């Protein structure tokens with residue numbers, strides 16, 4: 001079809017950014033300074049251009065201490081709605097590129113919530129950007145093979161804050177180092193690119209690396225990234241040129257430095273973002289030491305992968321000489337999140353191992369996007385000067401364009417086109433008829449001309465709106481055969497001829513008034529009398545349809561109301577309100593019953609700020625804990641009623657069961673089930689620790705139990721309950737060492753509808769949320785803080801507050817643990833009395849604990865996220881435990897526990913290339 005392509009807008013603006021890449025300093029370099037206002041060249045020689053042709057979003061200036069680069073003084077941000085906001089960049093098909101997006105938040109919106117949103121490349125979810133620090137640059141890189149002349153990078157799905165972007169960079173490769181056989185289905189997402197032995201913390205990049213890859217310095221040790229360095233590790237470097245051949249091998253500057261394991265070993269531990277998963281991993285070696293005729297032979301030792309330890313690296317021999325590159329690696333290897341690796345000298349080698357650089361990328365599965373992608377692209381290309389045609393990216397993924405709806409197939413189809421009143425002119429684009437999944441088509445209120453094209457292939461069409469256009473020609477007869485057509489509107493066009501009789505049936509809502517030359521079958525005299533359809537029958541039908549819709553609507557409403565009632569609302573409905581009715585719901589003990597049960601308060605089993613706890617036994621043999629509240633803990637009867645109401649409606653297997661109360665003789669007494677094994681505190685620090693320290697797996701299980709109890713308080717109770725005084729002495733253990741949370745003495749109902757209640761700050765030093773302390777605004781995140789402290793205690797066996805344990809100037813477990821964990825030194829805080837444990841599960845908990853004790857509540861996870869992490873840690877630990885007990889003789893490295901964890905992770909992989917193909921020979925790139 002010759003689409004008469006009319007520009008409708010005099011003020012045509014462009015959302016798309018088509019950048020001529022060849023004008024940049026290197027062919028194929030695009031450096032977009034998002035929010036910038038002018039071109040400039042940075043100190044590296046990279047030429048930056050502003051993204052000022054983008055009409056979406058707003059730009060703003062930011063200022064971050066010690067960040068002087070111009071491209072980081074501005075950013076562009078977008079509304080936090082359900083749309084996606086895309087940059088479209090020109091690329092050359094069949095060419096490989098690196099795309100890099102960076103995000104420096106700089107508190108641009110003065111919001112106390114850090115942004116979290118998604119970034120996608122075309123239809124593929126690339127990463128979730130989680131800002132956790134206003135002054136740190138978040139960076140994402142992907143290597144891809146361009147298949148189309150453009151790519152789209154889109155931001156969407158803001159779960160907190162607003163999506164924003166600081167820079168977007170494109171770097172074209174010219175060789176094939178990153179060619180893989182999986183390229184058509186997977187992108188490579190960069191996890192680690194490390195320059196070992198670097199002489200400073202600054203990365204090596206352009207112009208040293210002509211492709212501007214960023215080679216991170218190994219002396220820049222971030223929190224638990226590149227740690228556990230073996231004793232005897234030394235840096236070496238040379239000025240002699242290195243033969244790196246051509247192509248995209250690491251630049252000479254990277255290869256001129258290395259680390260050497262003087263004591264025979266090089267060890268490192270890395271956290272690999274995005275893993276566990278399958279990845280592309282290469283190491284780069286060049287002999288740069290003057291070794292005379294001494295030999296240097298070593299092996300890679302990856303715990304749990306004995307096969308990988310067979311091949312021997314002899315750099316000089318493998319590279320065919322000194323100062324030459326040797327680059328063994330794996331195109332497809334399964335790696336864990338926490339990767340510990342070692343290079344170890346062979347027994348006949350006189351020198352320890354040497355390592356210059358390494359690169360690890362994760363395979364990211366591509367999403368092929370909507371099946372209608374290319375068809376709709378041919379349609380929107382006809383309207384390239386209108387904003388709706390330039391939304392960019394895939395029509396359906398990750399979220400659909402604003403005027404499109406899609407189904408939820410893995411490869412979605414377009415089901416609805418909504419272009420009413422968009423000033424469309426010319427013919428209806430024929431390619432729309434190729435959208436075979438179309439259910440609704442809205443093209444009304446435009447200036448479309450010509451005939452109605454053949455939609456007979458769109459058999460799912462139910463609703464067609466073509467009214468108020470300038471369409472001419474006949475109403476096509478296929479319309480009567482569309483099996484699902486329910487509504488057809490063509491009024492106010494210039495259609496002519498006769499209406500196909502098949503359309504004049506009672507099941508179709510059909511309006512064709514206002515077409516002067518359109519006649520009802522063979523009856524020219526009767527034109528234009530028909531408002532809808534042709535008979536009274538249809539009118540009745542319409543009324544019927546409307547009525548039935550209303551009825552359905554109503555029915556659905558009722559249904560959903562019922563649905564709500566069925567929602568779990570724990571015992572709350574049993575208790576109608578405060579006061580006597582409430583007390584009826586809880587069992588009321590008489591004082592003499594209590595006296596008998598406790599044998600006149602004979603055995604004291606505990607005490608706290610709120611009273612003394614006595615052991616008791618009811619007549620039926622049930623053991624109870626009787627808590628006699630000190631007189632001033634409740635100001636009056638009403639407060640006590642509140643408490644009893646609250647307690648009586650909370651039932652959960654991980655909460656200590658409330659059995660009843662007694663209010664006589666001026667005493668307020670609460671009765672609970674008796675917990676045989678005492679408090680968690682006693683087991684961690686008390687005399688009981690000398691009996692037997694609790695194992696790591698047991699600690700994890702206790703944490704899970706307690707977390708579930710707290711989660712129930714936060715989400716299972718209506719209104720939610722905030723504990724306010726979580727601590728190890730409030731976590732009780734039963735005979736079987738299952739944990740339950742106790743002591744709701746400080747609980748307050750969270751006020752419905754708002755996220756906090758204001759009240760006098762109460763809680764226990766060491767566990768108290770600092771934000772709550774300052775603001776007096778209580779939220780469930782205050783409990784999360786306290787729980788984070790408990791997790792740290794479980795890891796370390798240290799009390800929350802101690803004058804001795806944590807060194808000078810630090811009394812607090814949070815500061816102390818944070819310092820260690822962020823420096824990657826988790827070993828420094830682990831309880832010495834723990835037996836074997838798996839380091840990966842330990843890391844998981846340590847990292848989650850740090851999240852829980854973040855200064856701002858909004859940055860802390862919810863209890864359900866915490867539970868998920870604990871459960872993951874438990875399954876890792878169980879797997880590792882099974883492995884420990886299964887094969888006890890494979891002690892390749894000293895830290896047995898670490899070994900087994902990786903063993904488990906890697907055992908699952910069968911997919912890595914065999915040694916012979918890859919590591920023994922330099923890979924044929």
Ligand SMILES: *[C@@H]1O[C@H](CO)[C@@H](O)[C@H](O)[C@H]1NC(C)=O
Nearest residue numbers: 020023024038039047048049
């Ligand atoms: C900025 O650079 C781009 C491409 O590098 C060029 O097309 C544009 O004209 C330049 N703008 C100005 C104002 O110099």
Ligand SMILES: *[C@@H]1O[C@H](CO)[C@@H](O)[C@H](O)[C@H]1NC(C)=O
Nearest residue numbers: 037058059060061062073074
């Ligand atoms: C950002 O700073 C530049 C120059 O420093 C200024 O011209 C511009 O108006 C500022 N933009 C905003 C949005 O404040």
Ligand SMILES: *[C@@H]1O[C@H](CO)[C@@H](O)[C@H](O)[C@H]1NC(C)=O
Nearest residue numbers: 064065066067068134135136
């Ligand atoms: C900025 O740099 C100065 C000097 O190098 C240093 O003292 C200061 O701590 C840095 N500030 C930040 C926020 O990194």
Ligand SMILES: *[C@@H]1O[C@H](CO)[C@@H](O)[C@H](O)[C@H]1NC(C)=O
Nearest residue numbers: 118125128157158159398399
């Ligand atoms: C949006 O983000 C949330 C949280 O990260 C995620 O669970 C959800 O799947 C995302 N939605 C889409 C459409 O990607």
Ligand SMILES: *[C@@H]1O[C@H](CO)[C@@H](O)[C@H](O)[C@H]1NC(C)=O
Nearest residue numbers: 001002003374375378379431
């Ligand atoms: C319709 O789509 C086909 C393939 O999708 C394309 O080759 C053709 O040029 C398109 N026609 C128009 C008029 O855009």
Ligand SMILES: *[C@@H]1O[C@H](CO)[C@@H](O)[C@H](O)[C@H]1NC(C)=O
Nearest residue numbers: 008009010386420421422423
């Ligand atoms: C359609 O065009 C008219 C006149 O040019 C303009 O005023 C109107 O805003 C346009 N409508 C849309 C939706 O683009």
Ligand SMILES: *[C@@H]1O[C@H](CO)[C@@H](O)[C@H](O)[C@H]1NC(C)=O
Nearest residue numbers: 491492511512513514531532
């Ligand atoms: C049919 O279309 C005409 C013109 O838009 C309108 O006045 C009339 O109300 C429509 N009939 C029905 C039943 O919607």
